[in-house]
Amino acid sequence: MPSIAAYDFPEFIETVCFLKDRPAFALADGTLRLPAGGETSLVLHEGGLLSAVYDSSGKRLLTGGEDGRVVATIDGEQIEEIAAIGRRWIGAVAGGPNGAVGFASGRSAYVVPAKGALKELKHPRTVEGLAFAPKGLRVATAHYDGASLFFPATDAGPAMLGWKGAHLDAAFSPDGRFLVTIMQENALHGWRLDDGKHMRMTGYPAKVKDWSWSAKGKFLATSGAPAAILWPFSGKDGPMGKAPIELGTRGNAMVTAVACHPAEDMLAIGYNDGMILAVRFADSKEALLRRGGSSPVRTMAWDRAGRLLAFGAESGEAGVVDIAG
Structure with missing residues (x-):
């Protein structure tokens, strides 16, 4: 049985990641907790944290808060302010190639290149999410009735x-060929970018609240069902006309969080009763990582070596699983 270092925080855990190989937990109260090796606590935002994402290209945590600030931390001990737009809530953040950062507030998305001035991208409706293409400075925004694609370095519409x-x-596939969005209804939608062809991914009994690309980008794993649903993206048509793979099926629980292993075709699956399983793609073999808890698993992340899995739950329960025991 894998070993677990358990923690308990006083707030909802928005996201978890590893910063310089230390597990880091971003809480809804605006603090970042690094409990391993002598606890460190860092105040990221006054008033509360609204959005957080690990930027793998910059190896940093990006967060937005009720204070209208976007900040980054690489080590969990010092923060860098990326942008400040007054007392406006930052509902989404994203990291891009070459150090670019994007964020959204109300009907505007903003892009901050590594070198250059902040650029505002105005929308007729609220911007709910955004993502950068894997190559080049191209950003997608998710909003009512679809998505928009921008080249923010130009003035083109x-x-x-x-x-x-x-x-x-929104999320781009790792090869940049597809854009996928999470919808308010129990579905995903996607587009093949070279011709705009639609991809409908439906059949979920609940909303999709978490997703994760596999190590080689062949599958997109998602929550929202009694099993983790993995859509195939290896062919030229993506998931169009193909059935998804279902892993970790449990008849009495719902999948609430997913995290693909950084190197192997293996998936960590978190459920609404706090259980966590690791499941291999090839043969669906399961390994129990955590028996359960008091609330749904909200977020999970692997370390770079793929040996440690950090998780956070809605109640503040958290921990780090060493799969080697």
């Missing part, structure tokens, strides 16, 4: 990708 309904978040 956006390319519109339409689909009726509310789109809450």
